[in-house]
Amino acid sequence: MYLMPNRLKDKVAIVTGAGSGMGKAIAEDYAKEGAKVILADINEDTLNEVHQEITEAGGQATISVTNIANENDIDAVIKLATDTYGSLDILANNAGIMDNFTAVGNVSNDLYDKVIAVNLTGPFKAARSAINVMEKQKNGGVIVNNASVGGLFGARGGAVYTISKHGLVGLTKNIAATYGRFGKVRANAIAPGGVNTNIQSTITNVDPLGGQALQAAGEGPLGDPHQIAALAVFLGSDESSFLNGDIIKADGGWTV
Ligand SMILES: NC(=O)c1ccc[n+]([C@@H]2O[C@H](COP(=O)([O-])OP(=O)(O)OC[C@H]3O[C@@H](n4cnc5c(N)ncnc54)[C@H](O)[C@@H]3O)[C@@H](O)[C@H]2O)c1
Secondary structure, eight states: OOTTTTTTTTTTEEEETTSSSSHHHHHHHHHHHOOOOEESSSSSHHHHHHHHHHHHHHHHHHHHOTTTTTTHHHHHHHHHHHHHSSOEEEEEEEEOOTTOOOOHHHHHHHHHHHHHHHIIIHHHHHHHHHHHHHHHTTOEEEEEEOOOOGGGGSSOOOOHHHHHHHHHHHHHHIIIIIHHSSSSSSEEEEEOOBOOOOOGGGGGGOHHHHHHHHHHOOOOOOOHHHHHHHHHHHHHHHGGGTOSSSSEESSSTTOO
């Protein structure tokens, strides 16, 4: 695909989970396309590495150590965008964690609370804060949620992961049906299949029943983070202006 340079010129974007994997790739590609990027992640070390890489390549970026599960952190990162760059045009809600494919009966309250906080409540609160800024801007804004095929099917994650990603899909559709149609904020989501990132290293002790269900779903190809970032660039840009409430599956045909 031929990518026009500067497709995100003059846009200000927040990318959560920007320290690794797809968030890193999205942040890099946003900066490459001319966006000013707020790099938000809980991991300061990896944030510094990504920041250095982007700025050395001539991109514009600012770091925000952010725990997406913390409401104060969310408000602070939204404020940082407008204080630093004067607007907020794109929120890429990307940070997320997995749950060892844990089946419902084995889900502890702690696991449930943690995964919902990071994968659903955090993105919801970030979207809420972002919308309240974007709605006041002349050109509105765009929300790009990184969901998962786990948000469309039953056995691509454990119970909580599946619930959280289905919730994120629902959030996307609701924002699209309200602000996308009658306000100034479009929302779309990406539903990646398997992508080669550091998330695989967090799968430490697969639940037997969840693992069995995953195995029955079969193996799919493993994507590169920049294959997902390409979609996030398109969804963040004005080229996707007629897309609203779409959940775009990008899994190399895994679930076809
Ligand atoms: N890799 C896959 O196969 C795959 C498939 C479908 C969907 N996804 C989704 O893509 C998104 C990105 O995942 P990835 O595969 O790039 O993973 P990754 O582990 O490589 O990167 C995730 C990043 O999120 C950060 N993070 C974790 N908890 C956070 C928190 N509380 N606050 C802020 N940052 C936090 C981590 O520090 C890390 O930098 C996730 O939402 C994930 O659910 C991944």
